[in-house]
Amino acid sequence: MVGIILASHGEFAKGILQSGSMIFGEQENVQAVTLMPSEGPDDLKAKMKDAIASFDNQDEVLILVDLWGGTPFNQANSLFEEHKDKWAIVAGMNLPMVIEAYSSRSSMESAQEIAAFILKSAKEGIKVKPEELEPADNGKSSQANAGVSNAGAPGSFEYVLARIDSRLLHGQIATAWSKDVLPTRIIVVSDAVAKDELRSKLITQAAPPGVKAHVVPVSQMIKLAKNDKQFGGQRALLLFENPQDVLRAVEGGVPLKTINIGSMAHAIGKVQPNKVLAFNQDDIDTFKKLKQAGLTFDVRKVPNDSKGNMDEILRKAQAELNKLK
Known part of the structure; x- marks a missing residue:
């Protein structure tokens, strides 16, 4: 029997597991895996490994995740790389998809066969009232979005967002x-990631539909910024792991005016003045240099968040570091 993992941000996977059981009955070889606010990617990956180890057949595994490009998808994808001939991942998990997957296991023994089969039920499960709100041609919206991209138009890169995020390409970005x-x-502008073939591959696969993802070292980004006519009209979203790489890029000639600060992971020697940003002395000094270079700071995890005060955050971080000395 094909094993099924339901994976999500928060308790969604557990809830949909319970709902599926109410409708279709209790299921064997099905596990819900959740990423909680206090956990990181490695925690989720360990949970997925434990869930797979509990299955009777670990060769055939179907993983249903909430968001393409989110942490559950990225961690599932890292495991999938070694089993791509048999395993399958489907994003956009909904209840019709889960129920169809349960039903399909009685007649299908391949995870990939089930994955292909359940897509129709997942899409058909999306309905709207009143019916006239249903688009006459679902392809038109995609065509409209393609027009917004301005791909191939004359000019150079338009930098629509530059962001520091230790998680790089994940659900909030995608x-x-x-x-x-x-x-x-x-x-993704990072020397470390550019040297890591697996991480680079996973990042390019996590790009949202219609968007191309690339991983380049800082030096290559500088070259692209100085000779980007070949990318005429392209709208570029740059992702950095840390402020040091941003400073190198800016000093090298990448024309950034604003840097969005979304996430900086905690590590030994760092202080954490708020829930998502951690700093050591080098980080603080680097942000001061970025400010001197004329950059403004936009502290937000997602677009709808209110902007944080970076000067105040840095002052608090410096005070906490001073206490440790």
């Missing part, structure tokens, strides 16, 4: 920010 700034290319 959904909220991409819909807000409409990039045609997402460029």
Whole structure:
């Protein structure tokens, strides 16, 4: 029997597991895996491994996730790489999809066969009242979005967002920010990631539909910024792991005016003045240099958040570091 993992941000996966059981009955070889606010990608990956280990057949695994490009997808995708001949991942999990997957297991023994089969039920399960709100041609919206991209038009890169995020390309980028700034290319600028073939591959696969993702070292981004005519009209969203890489890029000639600060992971030697940002002395000094270079700071996780005061955050971080000395 094909094993099924339901994976989500928060308790959604557990809720849909319970709903599926109410409608279709209790199921064997099905596990809900959740990413909670206090947990990171490694925690979720460990949960997925434990869930898979509990299945009778670990060769055939179907993973249903909430969001394409989110942390559950990214961690599932990292496991999928070693089993791509048999496993399957489907994003956009909904209840019709889950029930159809349960039903299909009685006649289908392949995870990939079930994945292909349940897509129709998942899409048909999306309805609206009143019916006239249903679009006459679902393809038209995609064509309209393609027109917004301005791909191939004369000119050079338009930098629609530059962001510091230690998680790089994840759900908030693939959904909220991409819909807000409409990039045609997402460029991860990192020497470390560019050297990691697996991470680079996973990042390019996590790009939202219609957007190309790339991973380049800082030096390559500088070259692109100085000779970007070949990318005429492309709307670029740049992702950095840390402020040091941003400073190198700016000093090298990448014409950034604003940097969005979304997430900086905690590590030994760092203080954490708020829930998502952690700093050491080098980080603080680097942000001061970025400010001197004329950059403004936009502290938001997602577009709808109110903007944080970066000067106040840095002052608090410096005070906490001083206490540790």
